[in-house]
Amino acid sequence: MFTGIVEELGEVTAVEKLDDASRFRLRGPVVTEGAKHGDSIAVNGVCLTVVDLGENEFTADVMAETLNRSSLGALTTGSRVNLERPMALGGRLGGHIVQGHVDxxxxxxxxxxxxxxxxxxxxxxxxxxxxxxxxxxxxxxxxxxxxxxxxxxxxxxxxxxxxxxxxxxxxxxxxxxxxxxxxxxxxxxxxxxxxxxxxxxxxxxx
Incomplete structure (x- = not known):
């Protein structure tokens, strides 16, 4: 669950095209601090799962369904993206209830x-x-x-x-x-x- 309060303006550092998906590497020093494999991070409002971590970067796989139904398919290396970690239990709901499921x-x-x-x-x-x-x-x-x-x-x-x-x-x-x-x-x-x-x-x- 997210709040829609962007924590960081990140950047796409690499895009790997797969058969029925894409793998994105994204730079975000704030959202990767303390992050671990399997965590969720919202990228331009889309909830993605962290599959790998590097220095100030994380990698996420995006399946064809998400690429087709969101604007993530238009991202290229160098694209800027809005990043947000899930709201911590007991934290302030600064925006509104956001699921990270694009309509x-x-x-x-x-x-x-x-x-x-x-x-x-x-x-x-x-x-x-x-x-x-x-x-x-x-x-x-x-x-x-x-x-x-x-x-x-x-x-x-x-x-x-x-x-x-x-x-x-x-x-x-x-x-x-x-x-x-x-x-x-x-x-x-x-x-x-x-x-x-x-x-x-x-x-x-x-």
Whole structure:
């Protein structure tokens, strides 16, 4: 479980293409401190398992399913990535509950620069619109953010200078893909309401 508070802006140092997967080596002195084989680290919002460790680096295998459903397949040597270790039991939940399970990818549509922040418009894939509401939470490339405007096929977020400087969101250009994870609470509520719907008149109660 993660919080969406990025700990470090890391870097892809090598990519090895396998038959049905890719092996990434990533540099992250902060997230590798005390890490061990089998630990989880979120990379651009995708929960990956550490399979090997080196000096300030770790290696993770990414299967084809993840490469196809996230933006990790577009990473190359030198790409910058957002890194976060799982939240420690008893730690502060600084962002919101993030699972590291990407629901889909969007693309940066436009950036509007202001004096002290930027408004970023991101496309929203079919099927995710119902989970995105104004002032609700969403994870973009592993960053916990608040939705400013929720449209039918897009949403906007407001980025402060700290987020722009310390995450990949300060580097993304229009057209670039981003990983999206909607608030898991919204999905559970939908599921519960679907099963707990009140039957219409004349409909038998199970």
């Amino acid at each position: 889909g990818t969007g693309r940066i549509v436009e950036r509007r620069v202001s004096e002290n922040w930027e408004i970023v418009k991101i496309s929203l894939p079919d099927g995710l619109t119902r989970y995105v509401v104004e002032k609700g939470s969403i994870t973009v490339d592993g960053v916990s953010l608040t939705v400013v405007e929720a449209g039918r096929d897009y949403f906007t977020i407001s980025l402060i200078p700290t987020t722009l400087a310390l995450t990949t969101l300060g580097l993304k250009e229009p057209g670039d893909p981003v990983n999206l994870e909607v608030d898991v609470l919204a999905k559970y509520v939908e599921r519960l309401l679907g099963h707990g719907a009140v039957p219409e008149a004349g409909e038998p109660v199970a």
